[in-house]
Amino acid sequence: ISPDxxxxxTLVRLQHLFEVNGDKLSQIAxxxxxxxxxxxxxxxxTLKMIPTHVVRRPKGDETGSYLALDLGGTNFRVCEVTLDGxxxxxxxxxxxxxxxxxxxxxxxxxxxxxxxxxxQFLLSDDQKEVTDKDLHTxxxxxxxxxxxxxxxxxxxxxxxxxxxxxxxxxxxxxxxAVVLLQDAFRRKRMNVxxxxxVNDTTGTLVSHAYSAPDTYVGVILGTGTxxxxxxxxxxxxxxxxxxxxxxxxxxxxxxxxxxxxxxxxPRTKYDHKxxxxxxxxxxxxxxxxxxxxxxxxxxxxxxxxxxxxxEIYIAGGTKSKTLSVPHAFETAFMSRIERDHSLDLSxxxxxxxDLMHIPGTTLADRRLTKAICEMIGKRxxxxxxxxxxxxxxxxxxxxxxTVGIDGSLFELYPHFSNRMRDAMHEILGFSAENxxxxxxxxxxxxxAALIAxxxxxxx
Ligand code: ADP
Numbered sequence: 470i471s472p473d474x475x476x477x478x479t480l481v482r483l484q485h486l487f488e489v490n491g492d493k494l495s496q497i498a499x500x501x502x503x504x505x506x507x508x509x510x511x512x513x514x515t516l517k518m519i520p521t522h523v524v525r526r527p528k529g530d531e532t533g534s535y536l537a538l539d540l541g542g543t544n545f546r547v548c549e550v551t552l553d554g555x556x557x558x559x560x561x562x563x564x565x566x567x568x569x570x571x572x573x574x575x576x577x578x579x580x581x582x583x584x585x586x587x588x589q590f591l592l593s594d595d596q597k598e599v600t601d602k603d604l605h606t607x608x609x610x611x612x613x614x615x616x617x618x619x620x621x622x623x624x625x626x627x628x629x630x631x632x633x634x635x636x637x638x639x640x641x642x643x644x645x646a647v648v649l650l651q652d653a654f655r656r657k658r659m660n661v662x663x664x665x666x667v668n669d670t671t672g673t674l675v676s677h678a679y680s681a682p683d684t685y686v687g688v689i690l691g692t693g694t695x696x697x698x699x700x701x702x703x704x705x706x707x708x709x710x711x712x713x714x715x716x717x718x719x720x721x722x723x724x725x726x727x728x729x730x731x732x733x734x735p736r737t738k739y740d741h742k743x744x745x746x747x748x749x750x751x752x753x754x755x756x757x758x759x760x761x762x763x764x765x766x767x768x769x770x771x772x773x774x775x776x777x778x779x780e781i782y783i784a785g786g787t788k789s790k791t792l793s794v795p796h797a798f799e800t801a802f803m804s805r806i807e808r809d810h811s812l813d814l815s816x817x818x819x820x821x822x823d824l825m826h827i828p829g830t831t832l833a834d835r836r837l838t839k840a841i842c843e844m845i846g847k848r849x850x851x852x853x854x855x856x857x858x859x860x861x862x863x864x865x866x867x868x869x870x871t872v873g874i875d876g877s878l879f880e881l882y883p884h885f886s887n888r889m890r891d892a893m894h895e896i897l898g899f900s901a902e903n904x905x906x907x908x909x910x911x912x913x914x915x916x917a918a919l920i921a922x923x924x925x926x927x928x
Contacts, residue, residue, distance in 0.1 A: 472831075472833060473831070473832040473833050473836070474833055474836060475833050475834075475836050475837035475840065476780060476833075476837075479775070479780045479781075479837065480837070480840060483771065483840075483841060483844060484840075484844060486737045486844075487737065487844035487845060487847075487848050488844070488848075489734070489735065489848055489851050489852065491892075491895030491896065493735070494851060494852075494854070494855045494858075494892055494895055494896050495855075495895075495896050496733060497728075497733050497734060497852070497855040497859075498855045498856075498858045498859040498862065498896050499859075500728070500732070500733045501516070501724070501727055501855065501856060501859035501860075502859045502862055502863050504516045504727065505518060505722065505859065505860070505863050506863070508722075509700065509704055509705050509706060509707060509720070510706045510707055511707060512707070515726050515727050515728060515729045515730060516722050516723060516724060516726070516727060517618055517630070517721075517722070517723040517726065518705075518720050518721075518722055518723075519618070519619070519620070519621055519668075519720065519721040519722075519723060520621065520705055520708045520718055520720060521621055521624075521667070521668065521671050521697065521718065521719045521720065521721050522621060522623055522624045522718070523624065523667075523671055523675065523718065523719040523920055523923070524702075524713075524715035524717065524718050524719075525715070525923050526674075526675060526678040526682070526684075526699070526719075527675060527678055527679045527919050527922075527923060528682075529554075529555065529556035529679055529680070529682070530554050530555075531552045531554065531679075531919060531922045531923065532552050532553065532554040532922075533551075533552055533922055534549060534550070534551045534552075535549070535550050535552075535610055535611070535612060535917075535918035535919075535921045535922055536548070536549055536550075536587065536609050536610065536611040536612070536661070536918070537549075537550055537611065537612045537613075537614060537914040537915065537917040537918040537921070538583060538586075538587060538611060538612075538613050538614065538650070538914075538917070539614040539669070539672070539913050539914040539917065540567070540583070540613075540614065540615055540616060541614075541616050541669055541689075541691060541692060541913065542616065542634040542635070542691060542692025542693050542762065543566070543567070543691070543692045543761075544564055544565070544566065544567075545564070545565045545566070545567050545583070545586065546562050546563065546564050546565070546911070546914050547562060547563050547565075547586050547587050547590040548560050548561065548562040548914040548915070548918065549561045549562070549590075549594075550914065550915050550918035550919075552679075552918070552919065552922060556679055556680050557680075558679070558915055558918075560911070560914070560915060561594070562911075562914065563586065563589070563590050563593075565586055567579075567582075569635075571638070572635055572636045572637065572638060573636070573637045573638065574638060574639070575638060575639050575640060576638045576639055576640040576641040576644070576649060577640070577653070578638075579638045579641075580649045580650055580652070580653035581653050581656065581657075583650060583653060584650070584653035584654050584656070584657050584659065584661075585657070587611070587654075587659070587661065588604065588657060588659060591603075591604060591609070592604075604657075604658070604659045604660065605658045605659060605660050606660065607660060608660050608661075608662060609659075609660065609661045609662070610661075610662055610664050610921055611661050611662065611663050611664065611921065612663075612664065612665040612667055612672075612916075612917030612918050612919075612920055612921035613646065613647065613650055613663050613665065613666050613667065613917060614667045614668070614669050614672045614913045614914060614916070614917040615627070615646045615666060615667070615668070616668055616669035616670075616689070616693070616695070616913070617629060617630075617631075617632060617633065617634075617636070617646075618630040618631060618633070618723045618726075619646055619666065619668075621666065621721075624664075624665055624666070624920070624924045625647050625663055625664055625665055625666050625924070626645050626647050626648075626666065627645060627646055627647065627666045628643060628644065628645050628646075629641050629642050629643065629644060629645075629646055630642070631749065631752070632748070632749065633693060633725065633749050633752070633753045633756065634692050634693045634756075634762055635692075635747075635748065635762065636748075637748050646666060647663045647666050650663055651663050664921045664924050665917060665920040665921040665924045667913070667916060667917045667920050668695070668697060668721045669689050669695070669875070669913035669916075670687045670688065670689050670695045670696050670697035670721055670722075670913075671687060671697045671719050671721055671916065671920070672687070672912060672913035672914065672915070672916025672917050672919075672920065673687035673688070673689060673697075673873050673874070673875045673909050673912040673913050673916055674686065674687025674697050674698070674699075674719060674873060674916070675687070675719070675916040675919050675920055675923075676873075676909065676912035676913070676915040676916035676919055677871070677873025677907065677909040677912055677916075678873075679915075679919055681871050681873070681907065683869070683870055683871045683905075684870070684871040684872070684873050684907075685698055685699045685864060685866055685870040685871070685872075686698045686699075686857065686860055686861070686864075686870065686871075686872040686873070687872075687873050687874075687875075687909070687912070687916075688853070688856075688857065688872060688873070688874045688875070688876075688879075689874075689875055689876045689913075690759070690760065690761075690853060690874060690875075690876040690877075690878040690879040690885070691760065691761055691875065691876030691877050691878055691879075692760060692761050692762045692876075693725055693753075693756050693760045693761075693762060694724070694725055694755070694756050694759045694760040694853060694876075694878075695721070695722065695723060695724055695725050695756075696722050696724050696856060696857070696860060697719050697720060697721045697722060698719070698720060698722070698860045698863075698864060699717050699718075699719055699720075699864065700717065700718060700719075700720045700864070701716060701717060702715060702716060702717060702718050703716075705718060705720065722860070724755060724856050725753040725755055725756030725760075726752055726753050726754070726755065726756070727755040727856070728754065728755055729751065729752055729753070729754050729755070731754070734755070734758065734852065736754075736758075737767075739767050739770040739771050739774070740754075740757065740758060740767060742770045743757055743763055743766045743767050743770060744757055746766070746795055755852070755856075758848065758849060758852055759849040759852055759853050759878075760849075760876075760878060761800045761876070761877055761878045762800075763800075764800040764803060764845055764846065764849055764878075765796065765798045765799045765800040765801075765802060765803055766795065766796055766798070767845050768798055768803060768841060768842060768845050769792065769795075769796075769797065769798035771841050771845075772786075772792060772798070772838070772841070773792060773793065775837075776792065780837075781834050781837055781838070782821075782827050782829075782830060782834050783831075784828060784829030784830070784831070785827045785828035785829045785830070786827060788826075788827070788828060789825055789826045789827040789828075790826065791824075791825050791826045791827075792825055792826075792827060797825065798825065800878070800882075801881070802820050802824065802825075803842040803845070803846055803882070804881055804882045804883060805817075805820055806820055806838060806839050806842045807839065807842050807843060807846060807882070807883045807884065808883045809839070813832060813835075814832065814835040814836065814839065817830075817835040817838060817839055818830055818835060821834070821835065821838065846882060846884070846885065846888070847884075847888050849878070849885075850882075850884075850885050850886075850888035850889045850892065851888060851889070851891075851892040853889060854888075854889040854890075854891075854892035854893045854896070855892065855896060857872055857889070857893065857904070857906070858892075858893055858896040858897050858901075861897070861904055862897075866904075867897065867900040867903060867904075868900075868903055869903035869904070869905075870903075870904060870905070871904075871905045871907055872904060872905065872906050872907065873907055873909035873912060874886075874906055874907065874908060874909055875908075875909045875910065875911070875912050875913060879908065880908060880910070886906055889906060890906065893906075
């Protein structure tokens with residue numbers, strides 16, 4: 470072998486650890502279908518299968534102007550969505566970062582921040598010239614996309630079951646997210662009524678269906694991962710309310726917690742290390758194998774281990790302090806590394822030497838780094854595909870439907886969608902051709918506005 474190639478023994482060992490072959494994927498999908506069924510009947514399943522109370526998908530003829538507030542994980546957006554009644558929308562939005570201090574401070578401070586962002590957003594509309602006085606005289610209707618597991622008791626009420634994705638704000642778990650937000654508006658004397666509480670997966674499904682009516686599944690592959698789909702109400706046996714003539718309801722699967730009992734997916738010691746470093750250890754473990762918040766961290770643990778065993782970065786691995794900083798190796802770095810097709814992997818060098826401060830990398834080091842990113846990125850794509858295959862199988866939609874997918878991982882990580890497609894083929898065979906995976910951009914805010922519009926129609 471050439472000195473520019475990584476040690477084949479190292480490569481094979483790691484490949485073996487991270488590989489999830491077609492048979493295993495089918496097994497995983499099958500287990501997920503079983504857990505879905507269990508979760509529709511009882512609370513005793515890793516899949517919470519939350520009834521969203523959204524019983525209609527849009528027809529495309531909805532009209533009106535709605536506010537939406539979208540808390541995903543990394544980003545927080547305020548939008549005003551105007552529905553044109555012909556399947557089109559006009560969106561004005563502002564984007565904010567939720568700092569770690571806000572994520573981990575008091576609930577009141579977090580929700581005050583949301584209300585303040587809405588206030589500034591409304592005051593900054595140069596077309597309508599909204600004044601301070603208008604804020605408490607005019608009524609604004611708002612759909613709240615709150616992408617955490619809530620026990621949803623109605624379209625505009627849901628109790629937070631637990632935080633994930635790095636949030637731990639106090640006095641929120643067990644509380645109604647709508648009341649928390651509504652109280653924050655009241656403290657600022659703003660006349661905003663929160664008419665819909667929506668999960669981002671549901672929002673993505675609904676907004677994608679506004680323009681692509683064959684959409685029956687919404688998936689998020691961003692900071693976290695989750696999926697929602699359309700289920701027959703008669704199958705949701707734990708749902709005891711009268712659905713008022715409706716036949717279908719969107720179910721929020723909360724698949725991030727799939728296999729938390731660890732019976733079907735092979736895990737590596739690196740996955741366990743990542744899990745132990747989180748605020749919600751031993752839960753949402755499926756998410757921790759897949760989403761943007763964790764992939765870079767899995768990679769970092771592998772690299773740290775290989776530095777210890779002397780299998781990588783012999784010249785400078787031990788000199789890098791950055792490599793031992795949690796989350797210093799970002800998932801976006803993996804994207805950059807996988808996108809580098811230059812002969813000497815010069816961009817991989819930039820990431821390793823300039824951003825991770827590992828001096829003197831060899832071509833073999835860089836090739837090994839790229840191969841590791843590929844293994845971890847591929848596994849994430851394949852596991853999420855197993856989830857989609859399970860949902861489509863459960864819905865009996867193997868003859869065709871569209872899946873709207875939102876999130877930076879799906880949008881920006883090279884080969885992610887192709888890897889998903891390959892895995893879908895391995896699990897579903899030719900039927901995979903009938904399942905369309907489509908990018909849904911910023912759909913969750915728009916979806917919240919649509920659901921606010923649909924909720925208005927129902928009452
Ligand atoms: P959210 O899920 O919070 O609404 P995003 O969909 O933008 O927001 O996802 C943010 C996540 O995407 C972060 O965890 C980040 O690590 C990851 N990310 C950002 N840029 C990239 C990229 N170029 N490639 C892969 N992942 C990325």
